[in-house]
Amino acid sequence: TGGPGGMILSQTLVRRVLEQRTAFLTEDASQDQRLLGGDSIVGSGTRSAMAAPLFDNERVIGILYADTTNPSVHYDRDELKAFVLLANVVAVAITHARIHSLEEERRRLRMELGAARRIMSRLLPRELPEVPGVDLSAYLESCEEVAGDLYDVRELSDGKLLLVVGDVAGKGLAAALIVAGLLPAIRIVTEECRDLDRVVARVNEQLFASTEAVRFATLFIGVLDPADGHFEYVNAGHNPPLLLDVGGKLQTLSSAGPPVGMMPEMEYPVSQVQLDPGSRLIFYSDGLTEAMNVAEEMYGEERLYALLSACPSCDVEALQKTVLDDVSAFTGGAPQSDDLTLVLVQRKM
Numbered sequence: 001t002g003g004p005g006g007m008i009l010s011q012t013l014v015r016r017v018l019e020q021r022t023a024f025l026t027e028d029a030s031q032d033q034r035l036l037g038g039d040s041i042v043g044s045g046t047r048s049a050m051a052a053p054l055f056d057n058e059r060v061i062g063i064l065y066a067d068t069t070n071p072s073v074h075y076d077r078d079e080l081k082a083f084v085l086l087a088n089v090v091a092v093a094i095t096h097a098r099i100h101s102l103e104e105e106r107r108r109l110r111m112e113l114g115a116a117r118r119i120m121s122r123l124l125p126r127e128l129p130e131v132p133g134v135d136l137s138a139y140l141e142s143c144e145e146v147a148g149d150l151y152d153v154r155e156l157s158d159g160k161l162l163l164v165v166g167d168v169a170g171k172g173l174a175a176a177l178i179v180a181g182l183l184p185a186i187r188i189v190t191e192e193c194r195d196l197d198r199v200v201a202r203v204n205e206q207l208f209a210s211t212e213a214v215r216f217a218t219l220f221i222g223v224l225d226p227a228d229g230h231f232e233y234v235n236a237g238h239n240p241p242l243l244l245d246v247g248g249k250l251q252t253l254s255s256a257g258p259p260v261g262m263m264p265e266m267e268y269p270v271s272q273v274q275l276d277p278g279s280r281l282i283f284y285s286d287g288l289t290e291a292m293n294v295a296e297e298m299y300g301e302e303r304l305y306a307l308l309s310a311c312p313s314c315d316v317e318a319l320q321k322t323v324l325d326d327v328s329a330f331t332g333g334a335p336q337s338d339d340l341t342l343v344l345v346q347r348k349m
Contacts, residue, residue, distance in 0.1 A: 023052040052087035129155040133226035135346040137316040148175025149339035165283040166219040200268040207261035216261035229275035246278035248312035287340035316344040
């Protein structure tokens, strides 16, 4: 096999094996017309050589090659047949090894994503708080292993209710990592400060400083006083939540500030609204209104508004089921393209 300088492969031989996907045999390289004209294998003193493609049924993944400089040895066609069989065995072994390696990598990624999913599930509220005078429901469905949506429902030390809904730009693990930092930051800041404009401004600064410019999040933060129905909020670019009164009338809580994390030193004005007894707040992410059917038509805000207005007496659990069932009926089994979050709050009569 090769001379003192190491193995020298014939370029003619290699091209033929790769391009024609066929075995090659030269019983006497010095007399082989295919290799005359200065081919490197002749100059190396090789007397006989053979090569076979390593073929995985789709492409040639390599070449099995053998040669000899011993003038008394001449490879023949029977040896070539055995060599081709060996090449097939080697190709199968290499392919299986690659598949095994890929499966191991997929298994490792599944384990890591599973761990990430468990961590994310612990970040979100495991149970909704029982707050006198208020009924609550919450739902989040991720379109991938981990979600870029977030929500939080917590009773504060003064008995008021903190409500948070957000949507990080993008999906998957990158968005989930931002959620994993954003939720604890919101909780820490709201414990230190109850002025919502300052809370959102501080969260904006933290997110802007710790992420790339393309990473941002829409965010809605509100505080409800269950005793008198007073609700103050900041909407940082999120889908406008809805206030549904007992008569079926809808009011949107529109956006008044940019998403957090886009630009530093932003101001976020605080708005206020009154929840009468029986009124409901509906928070959702764009995974709901932008859910698509097989015809790639979006569910849309108008359909959601009409559905909610037609359900003036539904409690939060019934209303959640009504909305999710309608979205499911509309999409008709089409793949979910984005995370979907739905949080409902009702002030009791």
